[in-house]
Amino acid sequence: MRSLWNNRTARPYLLLVIMIAVFSALGGDTVLTVATLRSVLQHFATLGPVALGLGLTILARNFDLSVAGVVGLAGCVAVLAGGTYPVVGVLAAVAIGAIFGIVQGTIIVRMNLSSIGVTLGGLLTATGLAYVATGNQEIRLANANIPPIMDDPLIGPMSLRFLVTLAMFAVAAIAVARTRAGRDLLAAGSDPKAALVAGVPVNRVIIIAFMLAGICTALGGALLSFSLAAASPLPLSNTLVPAAAAAIIGGVSLRGGRGNPLGIAGGVLVLSALQSCLTALRVEPFVQDIVTGGVLFLVGIMDGAELRRRLNDVYRRAGRGAFRRGAPSA
């Protein structure tokens, strides 16, 4: 059990099993239904792409805030451009996402700027573009046939939207675990200088990570707006917090280089299952905020660079009574 818990990739799945056990004990038959499973998969398809994109940039020791803006912009672009040919809409959205990623990645790498600052600008710009593109109102998809194609069960309880998301995760997981590019990504994230010395094209890897983040996010946003048959420029919607929470619960280290897409998928599943089970139990939606926030807070604390030292201090003080510590060593 303990070794399973220490495995970063297995941790979210263990959490998932524990959660399902708790919820089935609480709700029994009202929770463990096909409807809940379908709702979990649909939530997975909505949150997954954003979490995957954000997670890839965290793996490369960066942080792409702009995913929250790109997901909305891509949805608007897909609906605007995909009125007659949905494929055109998806392609346009993905192209926009890729351009956003490449431009931001290039600025970050070439000018040696902090990714948070640049992607904050990207987030605001993407949101602004969405407002301008839609004229500040909700736009509806003309073709009413599309939402059922996206959301109707295709294989078992799985919809097309879920299958696409699953494919994205599968490709990303194989690429990170089995290819040179994946190892380069992890190397660039864990120690950029050493990676550079070892011959990894760190700059290119980071730009590509941002491009992939843009593509994943945009694809997810496009499919989401097709499934809703509408898109509107949500003012800096709250996708960012769950996406970050999913990536971090999924075992991605904030210091880069540790974690993988399989773990991120687990993190997304945990949050999706939480949301669906709470809905099935008819618990108020705020509880979800509290649980997500609480878990993220805990993980943030556990990831704290000085947690161990501070805990040691506490033990030492408790051990030696009124032990006074001098200036701490850094």
Place this chain on the structure above:
Amino acid sequence: MPNAISLSRSSTGTPTQRRFEPTQYARIAIVLALAAFALTTPGFLTEASLRSLLSAMSFVGCVAVGMTFITISGNIMSFSLGASLAASTIVFVATLPLGTWTSFTITLLFGAALNALQGWVIGYLRANPIIVSMAAFSLIIGIMSVITDGNGLYIMGTEAVIFKRNMGPVPGPLIAFLACAVVGQLILSFTNIGRTIMLSGSNPSALLAAGVEPWRSTTWAYSFAGMFTSVAAVLIASRYGSGDLLHGAGFEYSAISAVLVGGTMIQGGHGSVVRTVLGMLIIAILQAILVLRGFSTQYQHLTLGVVVLIVIVLQWKRSR
């Protein structure tokens, strides 16, 4: 301001006593050019447009003053200031029956404590400020929704009237904003706490060597941020007559935009509240011009994003 700047400079090894660098001249030139452009825009000088511009700016401005402390202390930004504002409006309205100034004080202390807790976690355990503030955002909104059951509170009495009052032609919120800015700048430049906040952003190991634990200044920076955010909460709750979790949504993004446009470095250790006020002015004037020249509101969003992006890219030159 000169004091604070020279402190951060000397810590990086290049002591300069110059008050203005070329970039600062450039910034002043931009403000003047914008002002000239604004004055030639028909309708800009009418009292109604000026007043609405200044009032709208003041609410976000108070939050931006708070955000300045967080950015300067080296913690980039807080994602929870909007949520903190929303929670503070509810605390303000709920405690209003205790009396105007009691309630005002409680609200300020509440905001300060709420953010000091985050600052403590971030500073003491060296936790990631982005993750902690995002988590705090979710927690604050979630917990306050449970407490209020998702409903807003409304101001019944007349206790909050004083916060709605205007001083003749000058809007009340503007006075509060400028007061916040003055207090904030005084704290940053002339108190020990302010200087250690500055130093913790530019060189935390120097701070440690000087015998100050960096987590103390981080906690202080966050509690000041919460305090100034709560001032905005009091103003908003009084103006709209309600405490509601919908107040302040997205304010953290506008606030950090003002901080960055003003020229405070995102890496921390370098900047001032005065710059944030300038940044707020630039953004507000720009948006007012856009509206008065007939662009619809969606262009405000786009301009803000592009301006922030440009400003961040321009920081590249100064950071080397």
